[in-house]
Amino acid sequence: MKILFIQALELQNNLLGASRLAHWNSEGLDFYQFHLLFERIYGIVEEKVDLLAEQARGMRIEIPASIFNSVPELEWETCKDLTKFISDLNQEFKAGLIRLRKEADEAGEYGVVNVVEDILSDCNTTHYLLSSVLDIL
Numbered sequence: 001m002k003i004l005f006i007q008a009l010e011l012q013n014n015l016l017g018a019s020r021l022a023h024w025n026s027e028g029l030d031f032y033q034f035h036l037l038f039e040r041i042y043g044i045v046e047e048k049v050d051l052l053a054e055q056a057r058g059m060r061i062e063i064p065a066s067i068f069n070s071v072p073e074l075e076w077e078t079c080k081d082l083t084k085f086i087s088d089l090n091q092e093f094k095a096g097l098i099r100l101r102k103e104a105d106e107a108g109e110y111g112v113v114n115v116v117e118d119i120l121s122d123c124n125t126t127h128y129l130l131s132s133v134l135d136i137l
Contacts, residue, residue: 004100005056010067011093016045017071022082034079087130094123
């Protein structure tokens, strides 16, 4: 379960960093709408960063510093590109959480399962926000 925790934390920090980067780099005619969208997303993600890390530490999993330096480089021309990139990261994070939840459930770590399900709910909200924007672009 250690590897899945570290992977999930890395993906969570990737999503957090990339959404903050997108927030800072939004531009164009729809700048303000995207600026607020990405701010909302990093707020949603940031709110639960400690929850996942605390569960890992509760299981005596040491969290490597490298997860904080793993935000992928972004290349974009439009806010739609940023939105698609953040959406893809969100889906990767969701998939990592699903793997972690499965293993935690099999190990009887129901506290971890509950926290992961809470964060998965946020992933679904983020997916809805991003996909609704991508559908109209």
